[in-house]
Amino acid sequence: MRPLTYLAVTLLVMGLAFWAYRENYRTQAAISQMSQIQREIAGLREDLGVLRAEWSYLNRPERLSELVDLNFERLRLVPVESGQFVDLDNIDYPKPPAPPESAEGTAPEEEKP
Amino acid sequence: MIRTPLRPLARILRARDRGENPDEIEAENRRIRHEAIQDKARRRAEGRLVLMSACFVLAFGTVGVRMGALASSEPSEPRSQVLSAQIMSQRADITDRRGRVLATNLLTHSLYAHPHQMVDPVRAAKALAKVFPDLDQARLTKDFTGSRKFMWIKRKISPEQMQAVHDIGEPGLLFGPREMRVYPNGHVASHILGGSGFGAEGVSSAEVLGVAGVEKAFDNWLRDPSHDGAPLALSIDLTVQSAMEEVLNSGMKLMSAKGAAGILMEVKTGEIVAMASLPDFNPNERPRPLLKGDPSDSPLFNRAVQGQYELGSTFKIFPVAQAMDLKLINPNSGINSSSPMKIGKYLIHDFHNYGKQLSATDVIVKSSNVGTVRIAQMLGVERQKDFLVKLGLFEPTAIEMVEAPTGQPLVPRRWPAVTSATVSFGHGLAASPLHLAAAYATIANDGRRVTPTLVHGRQRPEGEQVLSPRAAELAVGMLRQVVTRGTARQAEVEGYEIAGKTGTADKPRPSGGYYKNKVVATFASVFPASDPEYVMIVTLDEPSVATAGGGESRTAGMTAVPVAAELVRRLAPLVGLKARTDEKLPIVAARFQPRVEPSPGDGIKLVSNK
Numbered sequence: 001m002r003p004l005t006y007l008a009v010t011l012l013v014m015g016l017a018f019w020a021y022r023e024n025y026r027t028q029a030a031i032s033q034m035s036q037i038q039r040e041i042a043g044l045r046e047d048l049g050v051l052r053a054e055w056s057y058l059n060r061p062e063r064l065s066e067l068v069d070l071n072f073e074r075l076r077l078v079p080v081e082s083g084q085f086v087d088l089d090n091i092d093y094p095k096p097p098a099p100p101e102s103a104e105g106t107a108p109e110e111e112k113p
Numbered sequence: 114m115i116r117t118p119l120r121p122l123a124r125i126l127r128a129r130d131r132g133e134n135p136d137e138i139e140a141e142n143r144r145i146r147h148e149a150i151q152d153k154a155r156r157r158a159e160g161r162l163v164l165m166s167a168c169f170v171l172a173f174g175t176v177g178v179r180m181g182a183l184a185s186s187e188p189s190e191p192r193s194q195v196l197s198a199q200i201m202s203q204r205a206d207i208t209d210r211r212g213r214v215l216a217t218n219l220l221t222h223s224l225y226a227h228p229h230q231m232v233d234p235v236r237a238a239k240a241l242a243k244v245f246p247d248l249d250q251a252r253l254t255k256d257f258t259g260s261r262k263f264m265w266i267k268r269k270i271s272p273e274q275m276q277a278v279h280d281i282g283e284p285g286l287l288f289g290p291r292e293m294r295v296y297p298n299g300h301v302a303s304h305i306l307g308g309s310g311f312g313a314e315g316v317s318s319a320e321v322l323g324v325a326g327v328e329k330a331f332d333n334w335l336r337d338p339s340h341d342g343a344p345l346a347l348s349i350d351l352t353v354q355s356a357m358e359e360v361l362n363s364g365m366k367l368m369s370a371k372g373a374a375g376i377l378m379e380v381k382t383g384e385i386v387a388m389a390s391l392p393d394f395n396p397n398e399r400p401r402p403l404l405k406g407d408p409s410d411s412p413l414f415n416r417a418v419q420g421q422y423e424l425g426s427t428f429k430i431f432p433v434a435q436a437m438d439l440k441l442i443n444p445n446s447g448i449n450s451s452s453p454m455k456i457g458k459y460l461i462h463d464f465h466n467y468g469k470q471l472s473a474t475d476v477i478v479k480s481s482n483v484g485t486v487r488i489a490q491m492l493g494v495e496r497q498k499d500f501l502v503k504l505g506l507f508e509p510t511a512i513e514m515v516e517a518p519t520g521q522p523l524v525p526r527r528w529p530a531v532t533s534a535t536v537s538f539g540h541g542l543a544a545s546p547l548h549l550a551a552a553y554a555t556i557a558n559d560g561r562r563v564t565p566t567l568v569h570g571r572q573r574p575e576g577e578q579v580l581s582p583r584a585a586e587l588a589v590g591m592l593r594q595v596v597t598r599g600t601a602r603q604a605e606v607e608g609y610e611i612a613g614k615t616g617t618a619d620k621p622r623p624s625g626g627y628y629k630n631k632v633v634a635t636f637a638s639v640f641p642a643s644d645p646e647y648v649m650i651v652t653l654d655e656p657s658v659a660t661a662g663g664g665e666s667r668t669a670g671m672t673a674v675p676v677a678a679e680l681v682r683r684l685a686p687l688v689g690l691k692a693r694t695d696e697k698l699p700i701v702a703a704r705f706q707p708r709v710e711p712s713p714g715d716g717i718k719l720v721s722n723k
Contacts, residue, residue: 046220052206056214057297061355079356079683082608082692090698 119143203292204321205335206344207306207328209351210386210569214344216306216328216396218321219295222275222288224267225316228257231285240281241266244274257285268311269293289316294328296396301355304390304415305347305514305567308399324399325413327567329515348384348569353377353687357387360683364676365391365653370634372409372654373676374416376550377684380645383554383563383573385512386688388547390416407623409654416652418512418520421543424652425616425669426480427553427637428539430588432489433477434556435500438584441491444474444591450484456531461486477591478599480615482538489537494528497537503562503579504552506544513567520545539616546635546650553637557645560585593642600670601636604678608692609685612645613638613677615669620655631655634669636677640685641693647685651677 057063068077119142125135207216231237234257242250245267256264269291270278278286294309307326311319323329331345357375365373377387394400394412403411409420436442450471452463463482467475476484489497501507509521523543525532535541547565554563560580566573580588592612596604600615616635619627634653639645656672657665666672685692 049203049218050220052214053217053219053295053297056217057295059213060298061301061351062299065359080686082606082682082686084686085691086698089700089702092701 117142117146119146204294204309205337205340205342207335208344208346209349209354210346210384211350212344212346213351214297215302215347215349215351216294216296216309219293221269221271221291221293223265223291223319224270224275224278225263225265225287225289226257227263227285227287228259228261229285231257231283233283234258234285237281237283237286240283241278241286244277244281265314287316289318291319292321294321298351298355299395299397300393301351301358302349302388303393303396304413304417305349305388306396307515308396310399325516326415326514330513330517346569347567348379348382348386349388349567350386350688353684354387354389356683356687357680358389358391358393360680361389361651361676362391364651364679365656368634368653368656368658368672368676370653370656370672372416374420374546374650374652374654375680376417376546376648376650377680377688378550378554378563378565378648380554380557380563380639380648383551383565383576384569385550385565385567386647387684388417390414390418390420415514415516416654417546417650418510418514419516420545420652420654421520421523422546422633422635422652423540423543423618423621424546424549424635424637425539425618425633426482427549427614427616427635428537428542429477429480429485430556430592430614431500431504431552432485432492432497432537433473433591434580434584434588435496436488436491437473437587438560438580439492439496442473442488444472444587446473447471448473448476448481448484448487450476450481450487452481452483454483454486456486456534457529459531459534461534474591474594477614478594480595480600485538486534489533490530494530494533497533498528500579501536501542503577504555505562505564506542506548506552510545510547510551511564511566512547520547522548539618543621546652549635549637550648550650553639553650554648555579556585556588557639557648558585589639589642589645592639596638600668601638601674603670603674604636604638604681606678606681606685608694609681609690610641610643610693611638611678611681612640612642613674615674617667617669630657630667632667634667634673636669636673638677638681640681641690643693646690647688649677649680649684651680 068075071077119139120135121138121142124138128135128138203218206214206218208214226237228234235254238250238253238257241253242248248266253266266286267274275288278288296303296306296308305326307328308324309321309328310324312322313320323332323335327345327347328335334340335345357377361373361375364370373389373391375387375389376385378385392412400412402408402413408414409416414420433442437444442448447470449469450463450467451469452466453460455461461482464480467479467481467484471479471481471484473484473488475481476488492500506522507524509518511517522545525536525541528536532541551563551565554565555561555576558576559582561578562576564573564576589612592614593610595601595614596611601611601613604611604613614637616637618633618635619629620631620633621627632655634656636651638649638651640647640649651673653669653673653676657667658671660666660671
């Protein structure tokens with residue numbers, strides 16, 4: 001009985017040691033992957049900052065007004081004027097197109113209740 | 114220790130007498146002694162065992178507790194705190210009220226040299242001078258071949274320049290990352306933003322510090338990493354600001370003025386929607402301050418906040434409003450207006466002679482100095498002063514810019530009768546246009562004190578009531594009449610019911626006295642008059658405009674007012690103010706329920722990795 005117990009305990013210890021070894025390496029892999037991702041996030045953040053800066057540089061009022069002047073022939077954009085404000089209920093919207101008739105003819109029945 | 118003998122003589126002798134074996138006694142004593150030794154040994158072994166097990170329990174207990182803590186606590190990334198703190202350490206962005214970027218950071222590189230590591234210093238100096246034309250080759254050669262171990266070459270270089278330096282292939286030329294502050298909109302809102310420079314510098318990083326304006330006033334806030342990269346949202350609207358600068362610039366040129374300032378402020382909140390001062394500068398390349406001469410000649414000078422001008426007749430509404438508040442007069446009270454008026458040895462004149470008597474409304478509408486002085490005399494010096502203090506005209510504005518304290522109004526130290534008289538029509542007390550904006554906003558805000566601010570959407574305590582709502586309403590009504598039939602008729606913009614007051618003040622000479630032909634023309638306005646929402650101040654420095662008769666006019670009515678009218682025409686639609694017209698548009702019954710799409714954000718979702 002005793003040798004069997006010894007054998008079992010030894011195997012158990014070996015198993016646990018192996019598990020701990022693997023777990024240790026998995027943790028380290030996760031940590032290095034994490035820091036990799038962190039670096040990536042930092043890089044992306046930097047890129048994002050650059051893109052935001054570029055976007056706002058491209059949208060600077062000076063450039064936009066130059067573009068408006070260049071494309072005046074096509075777009076005819078002028079500054080907003082006071083007469084361009086209208087309430088929603090002053091607008092005569094066209095009637096929306098009728099919903100397409102469904103082939104099965106079941107849809108109208110569903111609308112009844 | 115006393116050892117018990119194995120063969121005690123007395124017992125042996127006694128045992129021999131009785132004929133017993135004395136060896137038994139020895140065996141007995143030996144046994145007792147062994148038992149004692151055994152006991153001792155066992156106790157020591159037990160002690161060791163207890164110690165050992167305690168050690169084990171402690172060790173495993175520690176591991177167990179740690180495991181338990183790990184298992185029960187929120188899982189968090191290891192090392193993330195360190196790294197994200199690094200990411201966040203950069204300066205926060207500054208945006209306008211709609212989230213458009215006004216100031217942000219860009220990563221560039223700085224260039225430095227280790228001359229002792231150089232392979233061919235002379236060639237490196239030559240190549241560098243070719244890449245950067247502003248560097249002096251002879252000096253570089255001297256520095257590189259001398260005994261220096263380290264030197265900066267350029268603070269900020271572009272990626273193209275960096276590649277060119279790489280191409281030199283010199284191992285002694287090194288790059289360090291540099292965070293650079295950029296203002297993508299260039300000149301727009303330059304005075305508000307101020308600018309930034311480098312503080313403590315190292316090879317791997319440099320501190321970005323605010324130098325002026327909001328950048329400096331919020332320096333600590335912007336650098337505080339605990340805000341998680343949240344931007345500072347100013348109350349400025351980029352579109353309105355740039356439109357104001359554009360209109361003001363052309364107005365300034367048209368009126369051949371030296372400088373101009375404009376402020377558009379929300380009445381209810383005191384938030385500044387646009388504030389411009391011309392000439393301006395590019396905060397990306399902030400010019401050096403002037404060391405001599407008049408600081409107001411520098412483009413860095415912010416006329417709206419730092420400029421101390423005698424704002425002239427725009428002040429007249431204050432004593433009149435106060436007198437109506439105290440029920441000393443009503444808009445129809447007759448005021449003696451025979452010009453000139455004598456106070457002590459001084460004479461006070463009107464621009465024209467307006468006859469013997471004017472109603473209080475006409476004093477404002479026709480801008481009568483004498484009439485205003487009479488009203489101020491009814492109030493008395495103490496009450497007049499007290500009201501101006503309450504309007505905030507005695508202290509610097511509370512605006513969040515480092516320049517604010519330099520806008521300390523120039524207040525006369527003593528108030529004899531003549532000072533009280535001149536202050537009532539805006540001479541002898543110099544304040545910034547921003548002071549005037551805050552004071553007019555206070556009148557327009559039903560007499561509740563308004564403090565100007567540049568931060569958007571901040572909860573602030575409600576201002577003190579300095580004027581009764583009734584008097585404030587009457588005052589705005591009078592200002593409206595100035596535009597409909599008074600000195601500011603050119604300011605009538607259909608639908609926006611502008612109410613305002615012109616002010617033309619002679620510029621004081623630095624040596625004392627006043628210039629004859631240099632004025633500061635101001636128009637302070639509130640619109641729409643029936644429910645004031647915005648206050649706008651326009652100030653032109655030394656304007657003059659040719660009149661139809663071939664003469665030259667410098668009055669605010671001919672210079673500042675048309676510019677202000679154009680500003681309202683452009684800006685009011687931009688801030689979403691509808692023109693009020695009598696024209697009735699037909700109301701169309703909806704044929705269906707229109708579905709209004711909720712307005713999307715700017716398409717960027719900010720995520721955090723916490």
